[in-house]
Amino acid sequence: MELIINDVKTRELLMEVILELIQQRREVFVDILMEAMEEIGLANAIREGRTNEFVSEDRILRLLEEDS
Numbered sequence: 001m002e003l004i005i006n007d008v009k010t011r012e013l014l015m016e017v018i019l020e021l022i023q024q025r026r027e028v029f030v031d032i033l034m035e036a037m038e039e040i041g042l043a044n045a046i047r048e049g050r051t052n053e054f055v056s057e058d059r060i061l062r063l064l065e066e067d068s
Helices: 007-024 026-049 057-067
Strands: none
Touching: 007 026
16 A cells, blocks of 8 residues: 655645644754854854955965964
8 A cells, every 4th residue: 555645735744743843842943043043144244244355275374374
């Protein structure tokens, strides 16, 4: 016997499972969401603050060698 589930039923089951997990493990999902928001904020800050071209690795190493 083969089990066949259509897309609508699959979505409904998936949503039911996700909601149940969120209710049972709320603190885990809050942590995940907070981490994601922090990463988005950091990415936005980097993008907004970047005003010039990237510096090559060779240039950085040369500068570090000069200071040594």
